[in-house]
Amino acid sequence: MKIPVIDIFAGPGGLGEGFSALLNAEGTRAFDIALSVEKEEAAHQTLTLRSFFRQFEPGTVPEDYYSFVKGEITIQELYRRWPQQASLAKEEAWLATLGDGEDAVPFEEVDSRIKNALKGHKNWLLIGGPPCQAYSIVGRSRRKDSILDEEKDVRVGLYRQYLRILAVHNPAVFVMENVKGLLSAKTKESSVFTKILNDLSDPVKIFPQTGTASPDSSVCPGYRIYSLVEEPASYDLNYNPVYNQKNFVIQAEKYGIPQTRHRVILLGVRKDINFYPGTLKKVDEVAIAQVLHDLPGLRSGLSKQKDNLEAWRTAISGVNLESVFPNAESCLIDEIKYQVKKIREAVAETGTEFLLCDKAEIGYEKEWFTDSRIGGVCNHSARGHMNSDLLRYLFVSSFARVYQRSPKLEDFPVELLPAHKNVKEGIDDKKFADRFRVQLWDKPSKTITSHISKDGHYYIHPDPVQCRSLTVREAARIQTFPDNYFFCGPRTSQFIQVGNAVPPLLANKIARLVLPVFSKLENETALSTGSDPAVTLRETVGV
Template identity: 25%
Template sequence: MTDRFTHKAARLRAGAKPRLLDLFAGCGGLSLGFKAAGFEISGAVEFDPDAARSHGINFHGGAVEHCIARDITRTDPAELAADLQLGPLEDAIDVIVGGPPCQAFARVGRPKLREIDAHPQAFRNDPRARLYQEYLRYVDAFQPLAVLMENVPDLLNHGGQNLAEEICEVLEAKGYTCGYTLLNASFYGVPQMRERMFLIGYRREVAQRVTFPKPSHWMTLPPGYEGSRAVALKVLNSLLDDAHDYLDPPSPRRDLIPAVTAEQAIGDLPPIYARRQLAAGVLKRGARRFNETIPYDRRRKPSAYASVMRSWSGFEAPADGLSDHVIRYLPRDYELFARLNPGDQYPQAHQHAMNMLEERLAELRRQGQMIRTGSAEYERLKDAIVPPYDASKFPNKWRKMWRDQPARTLMAHLGKDGYSHIHYDSEQSRTISVREAARLQSFPDGFVFSGTMNPAFRQIGNAVPPLMARALAETMLMAMRGEREETADEPRRAAAAI
């Protein structure tokens, strides 16, 4: 082991906190999970100004140098270390985490990945490879003891390529032992069925093999999630790819704690009765700013999960209430939301809307108004009641949540289209609020999102769930400190909290 790695490893094994750099950090889902596990968040690189400011506010008290949006392709590691006062570059960071956007890997084959790594300047203008190249550049510069990458499952079968395997090959050439798998967040206490690929690498001098955290919760995933996993893994069985770095995900046991449900996650939050607010003129069109607070409803008792979200150390619930418990303005659809059944998607929603249209026409006929189908008046009435999308082309565009199951995957486009997560409570008849989305992603109530509603939704949807990150961080910390793995009968600390 070189002196540099000897010094870093000895420092950790003496009990010091690992120093972490978060690339493509977003608002800090990974950072929060790793911080909860005992890591020191030394810095981050994030391109989006709102997300960068969120990260700086939550992890560095809003210090200006930590709130600056940075383009990783134009940020030199040495300059970053100097700007953030991290000390000598080669001894500044122990762990690098992050998830380069998957577009960076599109159609980049194994030979080209190797060539990019060997001759980075030759491909600086190649948009398919540049972000991957920058991640590697930071690994080379900081020489961390461990790395973590996160991405969508499709990375395992992107146009017939297993890009996770190819990434491992490049990292292994740099001296890392690597492994990757698919993990579902619902198995780790997150009230969301979010499936993602995680890749871990350790310097060979630190650890000889990679393991992933054992699940703390149990549920039976719906067929769609198992199907998605099967598609992502399809290439692993092909003759073109041995996938020797793929590891089967740890299986959840049926005697574990049941997965956290949507109602357990958000049922204690103050209700927002959209139809009443609309009728009273309280709910209006316009940007949703976080300048008004809503106190907690003391009549709604928090579940064990909600209690954790309210009391997370360093991110405790605001004493004066929630400022980001705001919803989208969707006046046409509130009545329709109330009619949906749990699990209903867009085809069912469209049929409900057509029924509502027929009811309205019948009511007008009773009042002596005859509206001919296809007339301009009919079309105006239809537009005011029925969503315009073709039910045969957008089957998954809408979904009303089940109260007794975890939510389906939250996406970044929640900021533009929140119909994928319609509140299970028909009396509230609305899409979820920013704070409810944060709860479903396992962000504590004291975590601050910079910007207005849409940027906040985007930050939440893009993030790694902090509880998922914490499980990974605890496993990585044990490996880097040379500690034994926990046995199958030992509950994880995070599970005990919820």
């Protein structure tokens, strides 16, 4: 039996992808996304398309899906050819706003949708990450008052919708993700994180009369909240209120994700289930070269003039390097000259939504990422940049090759400093001094966030010849999305989707910890009903 999953604040589905990709011994999915909820239209389109993909067991996805990815048919035509699967996908992926705002759907409708999706299953999984901008350190630094006010910013209390669903529907397990800034966020009354832990430990205390909930705590006995990285580490309001909040932060680069993404992820197990899920296992860091080296090289586009290959070459190679870099060390000048010579010979174009190319030969987790049926790369097109930014990108990527680090503003030649009012502040006070950051081939990437949709300055490709920022597919590779995961909507929206997602491979590793909890429940159910527990265990866990 597949374990039902409800995914709220789903984004493009990164967390759900990790769980649904976990297979049992028969090669079928151990977890089934019964309902996913997202309010952004483009992300919802991506979510629906991936739900359509999951209507087929692994290895049986129709060729029409790949025809869509290649741009040979429209998504409407794809759904027309497979009406049953399309209907199921549209039923699963719900475009809706959760919370208390004017645009939010009524609680009763949310409860009805969840109840119908679960089809009577009592033991299921709730996953999701309430919108995190209100908790982010950067977001708070831009406000004069760092104290969060739930009345002024409804995002502060969106976790309450998560909490309400726990109180009403009582899942066996939940997984909740948010930004690291949650740890230092405060309201006028208390630490936000402490309040959230207290509430999640006993959700009925906050929502005693909502829906089918009752003041009787037996309806929802509450949850023990476990760390996924420290053993043993859990939080239970009744018997273990002392905790180290840093135990709930996952540093993704320590667990096989090629970026330094640090996020709070909470694993809650209902208190009537006596099972310790264990922790993630640390592995060696994964450099971005391992996930990017096989992707086709692209040149950047030109954003302020007619774009073609010759104009692009001229914009870079036609510059007098000695005048732009008058005080650069000879080793750096030599590297830049070498790269400019290669640029004069470059023949790459700017890419497209589907780029035909040879079979991918990724150097890491090949079975996870690649799909031989694609025959190319999707969502792989370079952005256009101003001429001045092309020279900055050339400089920072060449600098990194020579000095093995990304330059700060203080390392820039004066001629390349941007004409921003706060540049001097960046040099003198080191504030946002790395606003032009090249990612290093032999290191994990810096965190991929939704800010990548703005300008790409923080996500410069390490190859100077390409002289550009990362593409959506490169960001998706760093976020560990499989290559057959197609992102819908305009490119800006695609970047936002990728940046906001939970890395699916990390979610898959969490799913491996969660699955034994349900195996235990299935085994206990089999014993109580007289079924063969060994058979039940094999079907659920794949042993």
